[in-house]
Amino acid sequence: MxxxxxxxxxxxxxxxxxxxxxxxxxxxxxxxxxxxxxxxxxxxxxxxxxSPLFYALGALTSCNQVTAAVVAKDLGISLGEFSFHVQGDLDTAVLVGGEDGNANFDVVTVAVTVQIDATGVDFDRFVAEVERRCPVTQLFVRSGVRFESHWERTDLP
Missing domain, CATH: 2.20.25 (N-terminal domain of TfIIb)
Structure with a gap:
């Protein structure tokens, strides 16, 4: 077949x-x-x-920005500069110590500030759509890691 x-x-x-x-x-x-x-x-x-772990977290920021550009185009939204701060907390007991459990990050926290012309419900819809459509975000979310994301908007210059 x-x-x-x-x-x-x-x-x-x-x-x-x-x-x-x-x-x-x-x-x-x-x-x-x-x-x-x-x-x-x-x-x-x-x-x-x-480290490969830095690459994984860096892929998360980059993929969110790429996805945001795609989503903004679809929604007719204008974007400016992005700023990301990502932290992944990794308990190394499984990786290094060989303990039973999940070797994944315990929590990944993403803080994003973006210059955008969307406000209120339109901004919330934009963020939800970015997180739904971003392949790397979905890798983290579906892996079972506690995933926290905080998006803040600022006005375009």
């Missing part, structure tokens, strides 16, 4: 090589991008590049 891939599906492909806990990663697509990942010394790394 053959499966049909929807035309709306975009594959995201990464290849990597590494030694110990350090990796060099390369993306595939219209443009190739290369980046490195390492870990804190407590996890066996040299801290010579961002």
């Amino acid at each position: 053959t499966s049909t891939v929807r035309s709306s599906v975009v594959p995201f492909v990464i290849e990597s090589t590494g030694t110990g806990v350090a990796q060099h990663l390369t993306t595939h697509g219209p443009n190739r991008h290369e980046f490195d990942a390492d870990a804190y010394p407590a996890f066996g790394g040299q801290d010579a590049a961002p």
Whole structure:
């Protein structure tokens, strides 16, 4: 049986090589991008590049901003500058200590300030739609982590 891939599906492909806990990663697509990942010394790394956990949190901010631009276009809303502060609290007892449980973040908190021309119900609808449509937000939310998000608006200049 053959499966049909929807035309709306975009594959995201990464290849990597590494030694110990350090990796060099390369993306595939219209443009190739290369980046490195390492870990804190407590996890066996040299801290010579961002931890995969930083990349996960950074992906959350970037994906929210991309999704916000898509949603704003759909809703006829204008956007300006974004500011994000994200914190992920990780209990390392499972990862490092081998304890039973979930190795996920205990809580991820996202604080966003965005310049936008939407107010009130329109702003609330915008935020709800961004969070619903953002693939990385949904990865965190559906993983079972306690996910907290606080959006604040400011006026466009």
